Amino acid sequence: MAVEKFMGTTPQRAFVGIIIIQAIAVLAMIGIAFAFVEVDVRTSSDSRYKTIPCYLAMFGLAEIFELAMALDALKARNIVQLVGILAFHLGLVVFAALQVDEAHTALDLSKEAGCNTFAVLCDGSLWRKVEPFFIVNPIIIAVSWIFMLFFVRKLFEEFGWAVFELVGANPLTKTMYQWYQIMICLLKFDFFFFGSVTMQLIILVLASNSVEFGLTVAAIPIVLLLLVGAGIAVQREIKWLMSISLVIMLAAETYFSKQEIDMGLLLYKLVRFYEPSSRGEYISTRATLTFFTIIAFIILFMTFGVGLRCFSDFDKGLTQAKVQTVPEKVIYSSPNSPGVGGDRQSNYLDRRLSIE
Structure with a gap:
């Protein structure tokens, strides 16, 4: 029995292929819609037109990001990350x-009274032209998810016992390793959702000369x-660095205000989307910004909790198991091998049952 090589099986290639095909299809639909909009509307003239x-x-x-995560999960035989990708x-749907x-x-x-902007916006003709390209996207992504689910089940069967090669059959060690995998996966999604909101x-939304713009840009390297x-700390088990990371995670989920200068990340941003003084700025982006901000908040909160678990x-x-990789070829003797063949086969079955 062997751990197959990276991209060496049909389920691995099919999983990546589905992601690539649906990405091309979705980006093509959005690109066509964007091209239609650019012909009739100057998207840079108003923030609401920058939606496309x-x-x-x-x-x-x-x-x-999804393609990179998929390749990384297949390379590392990381079932937890495959579930995260699903x-x-x-979320993309x-x-x-x-x-x-x-x-x-x-x-x-x-439907706006006294519309005096672009004619194609006032009579709704532009929207009717691009509407089909927007409607088809969630359908494409949902259908591709069904196919991805099928092949993830195949990959689960393929990778299900590979963790044994790293941590052995001890249930306690296996559980600790799974929490470590969850932590690393959450950190990667933290990166995406924070980057997306930013x-x-x-x-x-933000004017380049505003205080909030400067604070938002300044937060990027800090969060990165x-x-x-946090990733280095949990992998290398560096306690002081992990402690600092956990404290900053907790601070990042709150917001503070002092006089006229607002500081903070997630909760502060969410409040800004709906308070009367600023809600007009987010008229065409409020739903997605709210969605991304809430997901970012939840994932960061989960990361903090899982980080405490990993710290323990x-x-x-x-x-050692955290820093080494699964060998791509691990050969077990066949049942017909002289001497110990039957014992090796029995051991493999025991290992498989232990992992599953």
Whole structure:
């Protein structure tokens, strides 16, 4: 029996192929819609019209991220990350569905009194032209998710026993390793969702000369260092660095205000989307910004909790398993091998049952 090589099996290639095909299809639909909009509307003239190019950028980032996560999960035989990708893909379905209404709000002003902007917006003709390209996207993503689910089940069978090669059959050690995998997976999703919220705010909403713009940009390297530091700390079991990372995670979920300068990340941003003084700035982006911000808040909170769990497992003999990789070829003797063949086959079955 052997651990198959990276991209060496049909389920692995099919899983990656589905992601690539649906990415091409979705980006093509958005690209066509963007091209139609650019012909008739100057998207840079008003923040509400930037919804389409931002949507294109967001999906481009999401598809690249998902492909990178898939390749990484297959390389590492990480079943936890494959499940995370399925959840992320469902999030893309929700995001694509939300964009239908937000693009409608941005591109169809026919119901607004005294519309005097672009004619194609005032009579709704532009929206009717691009509407099919928006509606088809959540359908494409949902159908691709069904196929991905089928092949993840195949990959679960393929990778199900590979953890044994790293941590052995001890249930306690196996559980600690699974929590470690969850932590690393959450850190990666933290990176994406924080980057997504930040990108949308910078492109769509914030004025480059505002205090909030400067604070948002300044937060980017801080959060990146936090996530990288937390990843290194949990892998190498560096207690002082893990302690600092957990404290900053907790602080990042709160917001503070002093006089006229607001500081903070997630909860502060969420409040800004709905308070009367600023809600008008987010008229065509509120739904997706709310969705991404809430998901980012939940994932960061989960990361903090799982980080505490992983911290409690430090110095329990898991460090070596965290830094080594599964060998791509691990050969077991066949039942016909002289001497110990039957015992090897029995051991393999015991190992398989232990993992499952």
